[in-house]
Amino acid sequence: MARKPNLETLCGLIFLVGIACLFMLTNGSTKDRSLHNYSKDVRKILGEDERMTDSEQRKHDRFTKDQSLTALSSSTVEADRQRISILQQRKARLKEQCALIKEHHQVQDVALDPPEQLIVNEEYRIIYCNVPKVACTNWKTIFLELGGFSEFNTSREAHLGANKKGRLYLDYLHKYNVSQRRFMLQNYTKFVFVRHPFNRVLSAFRDKLAPNISVFFRNEDRKGTWISQYGQRIIDRYRGKAEADRVNSNWKQQYDLTFTEFIRFLVDPGIQSHNKHWDDIHSICKPCDINYDVIGKYETMSDDADFVLRLANIDPKIKFPKPHPSHVTNSSDGSLADTVYKGVPKSLMYKLAMLYAADFKLFGYDADPYLQI
Template structure:
């Protein structure tokens, strides 16, 4: 949805009176104020993606979904608020039901625009944000490693990335469909035969990566870093910048949750949303599931990545760092070499 100047002013001046919410978490007032101050220095994007907005009419709430920022946890909570599951079974909810665009979970783009706007202006709205450096590590881990339950990202994006970067790893051997499928074909290649045994094994290993798409984080990071920072809206949502997904400078969210303090902050919001519900009917995020933030592990993932890649990632996610107020940066990993 593209807003007119009138619509932009309407969202910017949105000031719902939620005294119980602010009493629950006064830090949100400070966080929202600081976010508005940072946004004042940014060029305003008039687009708001209603397909990312999950809503519940009973509790009068709208969530903008940011993948790799506790989106499954919070979509489960929204699924519960919508009355689709009880507490005993919430963790067994099939994630296919929670996929945006499936038509199963309610999103604002499925409503007439006037109805969508009414909810955006009057309901409690929230979004979960995450440190961009940790988020891109999570995107790779969940889509291109053995953690993933579906090979679709490997077979589509992974293969493409591996093929584009083949010249960096193939030791001069021309890899094609025939020799990445059958090692016997590869071993017949004269360029392959001229390599040492160790380098031959490296080429064989890379041929397997090209076939199955299980790319390393270095390859993934390099691919993302080489994209045009002006065209980030074409990125897959799992690594698209967060400001593109939910546009916090255009829309004045009531509650901005930090992934790094997920359970505590999410439960503050859930207490407010369920304030009129019977105690036995309330759901809260398990406090023990607060995400483990391992800065050292993240740093090790970036170890050895070239400065050109880090500079490229810094350009891609510059707005996320500035707007969301994270003090980290990709360039901070340069001292790991």
Template sequence: MSQKKREERIHETQELRKQLLRETCAGDKETFKHHLEDVRDKELENLIVDDKHGIIYCYIPKAKLKHYTKFLYVRDPFVRLISAYRNKFRQHNEYFYQQYGRHILRLYANQPDPPQSVDEANASGMRVSFQNFIQYLLDPLTERKEPFEPHWRQMHRLCQPCLIKYDFVGHQETLQQDASQLLKILMLQDDIQFPPSYENMTTPAFLLDWFSAVPLEDRRKLYELYEEDFRMFGYKRPRELLDG
């Protein structure tokens, strides 16, 4: 494929992704917020502004938006949850153990008095399982107590794509080609070299392996919880996990 054809295809992909966002937002106005006044400041706190280059990467101040190039990167919602679990609960992370792990062990792992530290928990072989993590997400009390932690908060809630007209929507599954196109849009292709991406591991077998211990009913509830992310960002419903 020629370079020109490749660039045309990347451009067409971007237009389709942005069109999907617009159509999803317009078609479900009851679900998605459409006015900045309706958004709490806490829902915007993780977004990043680069004044020097005029870039917003999912940090949205309440003014000056039209002067910035606005972009975001998304990921298959279920793979994102697996990544969050592995990073926060399978690795040595004292903060997440204290803030979330001990609570999850008490409520969903039948451990009324979990170890006081992550080192003690690891030494005793007591860890939050992936199924425990899913149970925590599905519990209505979790969201009622406070908004989801950003690592597992829905992407449309993190980035408010129905409020912000993003100029670029990247997918982690096509990271390399998307990054190249983004740097051209930002006119930074001569200043930044993007590192090579790792092989995509989002295969049906990969997902099935992780969700094998999660009951079918819980998988379906989890999909409902993240369904808007699947729809809005163009990810297919994972039938192999949900159709029994």
């Protein structure tokens, strides 16, 4: 028959259990401190005070709740700290340049009249300024997935892409009432992605108006809306009605708008050339009136996008789509841009630089390499 454990044995077991519990509690508190310190580092980019408001506490709780220690590897933390440093520099530059602009520009209350490009996700408390030609389709794909609309199709909408689905299903700040807008602008994480103005202009031309490769030529079932609304109008203005009629007679064969003509159109003071696909980001997203927490760049899209997704505590299974290198709108950087802009007269290039002067200054881009080609 087994002997009953004596008092000394029981005391020994209790002691060992106590040591084990103490170790577990200590280890757990260390992990909690690691998570807390990490989230404090992340909050630096938000410019948040050490004292948390209720809203900030909810951000912190949501961030720490689901983060596993595997996501906090030393390499991830170090990479994020480097990213935070870069993003802080971008914010500092923006603040400095906005201060100069505000000498001649009164700050606007965005809650009263918000830009129409601000997309909202209430669950993750994020606001994104949707800038065309800066991977905006990919960001709308992310927002559709977050809202549960990525797989939602009806017979009428099954063929629609992310842009049209976005207009149907996504939430936009201007559709909320003023008090809701104000709360969201003060408490949600706000981000915008920017791009070198000249590369963005070239991307817009290639996607919407370039002969043979623009949307009308890539999609046989598309009407030539862009060409009729802008292309034909540009040719009419700079070549005359006879040339515009020639093009109109057979767009597939006759349409031959040049990039230089498109630049003339953009800088022409005698014509209204506004369109969100090539308007400056300063006008579209109001970065001097909205305190964006993250200013991402097209040129560092992969790292910046991944950081934003982690910052919003979005499921790691949701990945930012990688651009296809051969897509027409992804090929307007580097050597191609150098080649195309080389054919534009310098007088037009200087006017184009002036047209996008605010974007160059606010976001730290340089026009000189193109002006010196």
